[in-house]
Amino acid sequence: MKKLLFLLLIPFVGFTQNIDELFLERGEVNFSFEYKNKNQLNDISDIVSIDHKTNTELAYAYANKKEFSEFLKLGIDYKIIPKKIISYKNGSKNNWDYYPTYEEYVDMMIAFADSFPDICKLHNLGTLNSGKEILIVQISDNVGQKENEPSFLYTSSMHGDELAGYILSLRLIDYILNGYNNNTRLTELVNEIDIWINPLANPDGAYYGGNQDVWSAIRYNSNWVDLNRNYPDPEDGSHPDGNPYQEETNIFLGLADTVNFTISANMHGGAEVCNYPWDTWSNLTADDNWWQYVSQEYADSCQTNSGNGYFNYLNDGITNGWDWYSVAGGRQDYMNYFKHCRELTLELSDNKTPNPNDLPALWDANYPSLLNYIEQSLYGIRGIVTDSITGNPIKAKVEITNHDVDSSHVYSNLPIGNYHRYLYQGNYSLTYSKNGYYPKTINATILNNDIVIEDVQLLPFGNTNSISEIATSKSNKIINIDILGRESKANKIKLLKTKKGTIKKKITIN
Numbered sequence: 001m002k003k004l005l006f007l008l009l010i011p012f013v014g015f016t017q018n019i020d021e022l023f024l025e026r027g028e029v030n031f032s033f034e035y036k037n038k039n040q041l042n043d044i045s046d047i048v049s050i051d052h053k054t055n056t057e058l059a060y061a062y063a064n065k066k067e068f069s070e071f072l073k074l075g076i077d078y079k080i081i082p083k084k085i086i087s088y089k090n091g092s093k094n095n096w097d098y099y100p101t102y103e104e105y106v107d108m109m110i111a112f113a114d115s116f117p118d119i120c121k122l123h124n125l126g127t128l129n130s131g132k133e134i135l136i137v138q139i140s141d142n143v144g145q146k147e148n149e150p151s152f153l154y155t156s157s158m159h160g161d162e163l164a165g166y167i168l169s170l171r172l173i174d175y176i177l178n179g180y181n182n183n184t185r186l187t188e189l190v191n192e193i194d195i196w197i198n199p200l201a202n203p204d205g206a207y208y209g210g211n212q213d214v215w216s217a218i219r220y221n222s223n224w225v226d227l228n229r230n231y232p233d234p235e236d237g238s239h240p241d242g243n244p245y246q247e248e249t250n251i252f253l254g255l256a257d258t259v260n261f262t263i264s265a266n267m268h269g270g271a272e273v274c275n276y277p278w279d280t281w282s283n284l285t286a287d288d289n290w291w292q293y294v295s296q297e298y299a300d301s302c303q304t305n306s307g308n309g310y311f312n313y314l315n316d317g318i319t320n321g322w323d324w325y326s327v328a329g330g331r332q333d334y335m336n337y338f339k340h341c342r343e344l345t346l347e348l349s350d351n352k353t354p355n356p357n358d359l360p361a362l363w364d365a366n367y368p369s370l371l372n373y374i375e376q377s378l379y380g381i382r383g384i385v386t387d388s389i390t391g392n393p394i395k396a397k398v399e400i401t402n403h404d405v406d407s408s409h410v411y412s413n414l415p416i417g418n419y420h421r422y423l424y425q426g427n428y429s430l431t432y433s434k435n436g437y438y439p440k441t442i443n444a445t446i447l448n449n450d451i452v453i454e455d456v457q458l459l460p461f462g463n464t465n466s467i468s469e470i471a472t473s474k475s476n477k478i479i480n481i482d483i484l485g486r487e488s489k490a491n492k493i494k495l496l497k498t499k500k501g502t503i504k505k506k507i508t509i510n
């Protein structure tokens with residue numbers, strides 16, 4: 001699906017252009033410039049929005065008027081890429097070679113929930129000033145009821161003109177719903193996972209030219225803000241772009257606070273590559289090998305199911321975000337750092353708004369990968385953390401010794417107490433802790449694409465009557481070590497196991 005993109009771009013050298021003229025029709029401008037090195041590109045990335053098309057020689061970028069004025073001060077040569085509005089011939093809804101009108105989109109989302117009420121719920125996450133809605137469907141058995149399941153999120157097109165994922169998301173919803181009870185794998189995914197899909201995160205951008213079509217779509221939102229620079233950032237803090245959080249951003253911040261997503265992907269376009277964290281800094285994540293594994297799984301399956309050079313950009317279809325170009329205020333890093341969710345960025349098509357004719361081939365190439373990634377949410381080490389006295393689920397921190405860094409630990413979530421820790425195969429030592437409880441450490445061995453269940457009970461401080469329970473639990477040796485924090489004490493506990501009265505005293509030392 002490589003397009004003859006460069007032939008379509010008619011470059012203009014921009015020195016003499018009047019900045020006001022550039023922004024007459026639209027509040028954003030697309031341009032390219034040569035950059036000398038990574039440091040320079042990263043500095044410029046703080047001023048304008050570096051685009052996904054950026055390669056090793058040439059940077060592509062977007063800017064609003066204020067951002068572009070700042071860029072001009074750098075005195076760097078640039079070329080304006082004129083906005084080319086192509087009114088493609090839409091195919092048909094039934095063949096999915098079609099972009100719906102805004103109203104058709106809303107009707108489709110309503111129809112999904114109406115047609116499959118047992119497994120699909122439609123949520124309006126918020127109505128924008130424009131009146132357009134940010135919609136999401138939730139798909140699961142017992143939909144809307146909290147269960148011991150990971151919550152998975154796909155969201156697309158926060159850059160309003162990057163629309164392959166918009167249609168793929170709609171088609172994915174349709175495919176999963178219709179596959180339920182007809183296709184074993186899809187049935188299992190619906191039964192075991194709480195799946196959320198938001199096909200259109202920036203409807204004002206996508207339908208900038210009017211509700212009838214997406215041919216005039218823009219990257220930014222209606223305030224000319226890049227939504228993928230508008231999130232709190234691990235390195236740069238609040239408001240890294242200097243703008244207030246936009247309506248769209250607040251809606252997603254609220255969603256991420258409400259649903260404890262364990263794994264997610266954010267769909268973009270302009271390249272064909274999986275971009276994994278971090279975007280903001282050069283630090284590698286604790287789970288860099290897991291990220292490479294799941295990213296490569298995504299890319300490999302796309303390559304296998306297309307066979308025409310699709311999805312092989314950069315490092316065979318995957319890249320570390322910062323290695324490509326740094327981004328401050330991106331949603332990926334926000335979700336990973338602040339919400340302990342594993343989110344990657346999918347760049348689904350070189351052509352940001354693909355010809356509708358190309359959408360079925362994009363589906364064929366991507367849907368096995370989209371399902372594989374949903375399935376990853378089931379894998380890793382998972383279980384339920386409870387209070388060993390009451391049996392009630394608790395929100396505990398799950399941290400991996402000599403491994404976790406930069407907020408890579410996770411938490412068990414209420415009301416179920418379930419946690420999901422995705423890991424590359426290996427041996428790990430996990431510590432479960434919560435204020436008011438004795439921490440507990442267990443060792444676990446995990447293989448890729450495999451599930452290890454570790455339900456853990458934590459003993460609250462001040463309890464002295466549950467020693468026999470601890471002593472007989474499956475990981476008792478390790479529990480003992482953790483109760484007193486030192487191995488010598490743990491040995492003491494083992495010795496004292498038969499003398500309950502003495503144990504009580506030892507326990508209360510803590």
Ligand SMILES: [Zn+2]
Nearest residue numbers: 159162268269
């Ligand atoms: Zn994008």
